[in-house]
Amino acid sequence: MRLAPEPSAHRLRLIVLFLVLLAGVTTSPVLSTGCPDRCVCDDQLVVQCAGQHLTTFPVNLPLATRQLIISNNRIVELPPLALNYLSDLVYLDCSNNSLTEISESTFGNLRKLAYLDLSFNTLTRIEDRTFGPLASMVMLRMTDNPGLSHIHPDAFAENAALQVLDVSRNNLTTLNITSLIALPALRSVDLSGNPWSCDCDNEDLCLWVHLEDEGQTVCGSPADLQGSRLGEVGIELRALCHQTLGSWDYLFFVLIGFAIFAAGTVSAWVMGVIMVLYERYIKKKDQQVDPDEEGEIYRYNTHMNTYLSFRSLLIRK
Numbered sequence: 001m002r003l004a005p006e007p008s009a010h011r012l013r014l015i016v017l018f019l020v021l022l023a024g025v026t027t028s029p030v031l032s033t034g035c036p037d038r039c040v041c042d043d044q045l046v047v048q049c050a051g052q053h054l055t056t057f058p059v060n061l062p063l064a065t066r067q068l069i070i071s072n073n074r075i076v077e078l079p080p081l082a083l084n085y086l087s088d089l090v091y092l093d094c095s096n097n098s099l100t101e102i103s104e105s106t107f108g109n110l111r112k113l114a115y116l117d118l119s120f121n122t123l124t125r126i127e128d129r130t131f132g133p134l135a136s137m138v139m140l141r142m143t144d145n146p147g148l149s150h151i152h153p154d155a156f157a158e159n160a161a162l163q164v165l166d167v168s169r170n171n172l173t174t175l176n177i178t179s180l181i182a183l184p185a186l187r188s189v190d191l192s193g194n195p196w197s198c199d200c201d202n203e204d205l206c207l208w209v210h211l212e213d214e215g216q217t218v219c220g221s222p223a224d225l226q227g228s229r230l231g232e233v234g235i236e237l238r239a240l241c242h243q244t245l246g247s248w249d250y251l252f253f254v255l256i257g258f259a260i261f262a263a264g265t266v267s268a269w270v271m272g273v274i275m276v277l278y279e280r281y282i283k284k285k286d287q288q289v290d291p292d293e294e295g296e297i298y299r300y301n302t303h304m305n306t307y308l309s310f311r312s313l314l315i316r317k
């Protein structure tokens with residue numbers, strides 16, 4: 001007799017998950033086929049809820065919603081569960097609300113989302129996994145969040161489809177562009193209206209901002225660079241930030257110094273030797289001249305003496 005195979009722990013977990021989902025489907029108001037209160041739903045799967053004084057995310061959203069516009073309300077939170085049922089969502093406009101935080105799981109299932117607008121909210125920071133699941137996101141607008149001062153270096157690392165990024169008019173002082181410049185499709189980035197700090201930590205960013213940038217992408221600090229355009233400061237920073245010398249530079253200078261010192265010593269020594277030799281040569285020449293002169297004087301003296309003695313002889317006579 002064969003025993004039916006015992007359900008493995010994995011299979012059990014799947015069954016439990018299925019039951020939980022089933023319970024969710026049957027009780028969740030999110031999945032009704034109707035249209036949320038104060039919203040307009042059309043047969044193009046567009047749900048329009050803009051400017052309806054909503055303070056919470058709309059319920060009763062059609063499961064197949066492709067465009068959801070909840071701008072100009074006072075919604076304080078995007079509930080991950082309700083949002084992630086909308087797996088066909090392509091367009092999501094959450095601008096001009098009161099969102100303060102976006103969690104790692106908020107966009108966990110929105111793999112088709114191409115357009116996301118988070119402008120005019122009160123976000124303060126973006127962590128590294130926040131936009132991770134949004135593999136199809138082409139355009140992200142996240143402007144006018146006056147307290148937004150931190151975007152994690154890897155926040156956009158997985159958004160390979162991203163073409164347009166607008167983070168203008170936030171409170172950003174730094175932005176690590178390492179993962180941003182690696183995005184293959186990126187063609188437009190607006191960084192204007194942020195108090196960028198123009199120091200060596202931000203050198204890459206400043207160099208990256210093109211000189212043609214006509215916008216208000218200017219330094220907020222340090223004081224002497226306030227208002228200068230990032231693109232112009234970048235080149236100055238490159239020169240300024242690489243002035244410090246490495247150990248090889250010091251070794252180079254020591255060797256050069258030693259070479260100059262050695263060359264000086266050797267040339268002084270050679271000059272000394274030449275001088276000594278020359279002096280010796282002169283002296284030798286003098287010594288060679290002297291015996292002749294002495295001989296001549298001697299001969300002269302001898303002649304003189306001979307003459308004198310000859311004359312005295314004559315005089316005596």
Ligand SMILES: *[C@@H]1O[C@H](CO)[C@@H](O)[C@H](O)[C@H]1NC(C)=O
Nearest residue numbers: 051053071072073074096120
């Ligand atoms: C934001 O929404 C409010 C209504 O909730 C509206 O009065 C205001 O003009 C909107 N602001 C922007 C910048 O769209």
Ligand SMILES: *[C@@H]1O[C@H](CO)[C@@H](O)[C@H](O)[C@H]1NC(C)=O
Nearest residue numbers: 145146147148149171172173
């Ligand atoms: C912007 O950031 C600075 C610190 O970098 C902070 O002092 C200031 O309060 C922030 N502004 C807003 C509106 O949050």
Ligand SMILES: *[C@@H]1O[C@H](CO)[C@@H](O)[C@H](O)[C@H]1NC(C)=O
Nearest residue numbers: 153154176177178179201204
């Ligand atoms: C930028 O982030 C990368 C990791 O993504 C890190 O390796 C690098 O050191 C950072 N650069 C700066 C200037 O902080």
